[in-house]
Amino acid sequence: MRPESEHTGRELYECFECGERYERGGTCECGGELRHLGRSRDL
Numbered sequence: 001m002r003p004e005s006e007h008t009g010r011e012l013y014e015c016f017e018c019g020e021r022y023e024r025g026g027t028c029e030c031g032g033e034l035r036h037l038g039r040s041r042d043l
């Protein structure tokens with residue numbers, strides 16, 4: 001069971017090709033690969 005406070009830190013991903021950021025992994029709209037940056041709360 002997790003406390004609600006841990007729900008604030010979301011995973012963040014950035015595209016290798018164009019620098020676009022997403023909150024999910026996979027492939028960017030430009031076709032580039034998304035790399036995992038970690039949680040977004042400190043950015």
Ligand SMILES: [Zn+2]
Nearest residue numbers: 015018028030
């Ligand atoms: Zn991209």
